[in-house]
Amino acid sequence: MSHLAFAFGILGSIVSFMVYLSPVPTFYRIYQKKSTEGFQSVPYVVGLFSSVLWIYYAFLKPNTTLLIIINSVGCFIQAIYICFYLFYAARNDRMQTVKLVLLLNVIGFGLIVLLTHFLTKGTQRAQIVGWICLVFSLLVFVAPLGILRKVIRTKSVEYMPVLLSFFLTLSAIMWFFYGLLSKDYNIAIPNILGFSFGIVQMVLYVIYKNAKKKVVEEKLPEVKNEIIALGDLKHPEPNDQIIDVVKLSAMMCSEIIAKVPQLNNNILSNTEENDKATTKS
Numbered sequence: 113m114s115h116l117a118f119a120f121g122i123l124g125s126i127v128s129f130m131v132y133l134s135p136v137p138t139f140y141r142i143y144q145k146k147s148t149e150g151f152q153s154v155p156y157v158v159g160l161f162s163s164v165l166w167i168y169y170a171f172l173k174p175n176t177t178l179l180i181i182i183n184s185v186g187c188f189i190q191a192i193y194i195c196f197y198l199f200y201a202a203r204n205d206r207m208q209t210v211k212l213v214l215l216l217n218v219i220g221f222g223l224i225v226l227l228t229h230f231l232t233k234g235t236q237r238a239q240i241v242g243w244i245c246l247v248f249s250l251l252v253f254v255a256p257l258g259i260l261r262k263v264i265r266t267k268s269v270e271y272m273p274v275l276l277s278f279f280l281t282l283s284a285i286m287w288f289f290y291g292l293l294s295k296d297y298n299i300a301i302p303n304i305l306g307f308s309f310g311i312v313q314m315v316l317y318v319i320y321k322n323a324k325k326k327v328v329e330e331k332l333p334e335v336k337n338e339i340i341a342l343g344d345l346k347h348p349e350p351n352d353q354i355i356d357v358v359k360l361s362a363m364m365c366s367e368i369i370a371k372v373p374q375l376n377n378n379i380l381s382n383t384e385e386n387d388k389a390t391t392k393s
Contacts (some may be wrong), residue, residue, distance in 0.1 A: 117293035124286035242298035281310025
């Protein structure tokens, strides 16, 4: 391995470590809200599977100490993320995550190890495992793209792991040159597509990062106009209402006072008639 390839390997390891740490703000938000909300576990499950595969591949190749070290760190960190996700996820999301972990990291990896161990030998085994690593490295870059449909539909990057996308793009550049200079094309080829996917995610983030804010700002003038329109409605003056009530009360009192003598006369006449009827009897 050339000194330049080793230098890119060191830089790639450093950036990859930053990739592993980039979801920390996402999981801190999950911790604060005690919910995984719209976040997905797919990038972390696939990332764990990819790290395990690269460790297996590195053991089959010479001069791959850097791959073993950084992917071992990646396995440890991704496992912590998955456990954290399972703790706060809803029941359906938890079950889907467990199924995906069992499918990829237990059944899938177990079959790969058994089949390549018993059906292949020597350099052929390393080549086959290398191609498998190439395919699943592409899945690591594709996994965050699952959220892009939601970003385009909602015009919001709220649930897009932008730090993860940025560091994956940077990591792809470093590992591409490492694979190219060390003539390991199983490492170089997937990072070409990884860089392309990363650019797409960055572009979408720039397009939609202020979309929600603009929508709110457009709605504010409408709300303000409605409030002003409601304020312009004419209501009866309080003084006029009070005067009307006083007038009505006065009219009712005058009518009652006028009726009182009539009631008294009726009562007296009724009393006299009752007395006369009693005398006659």
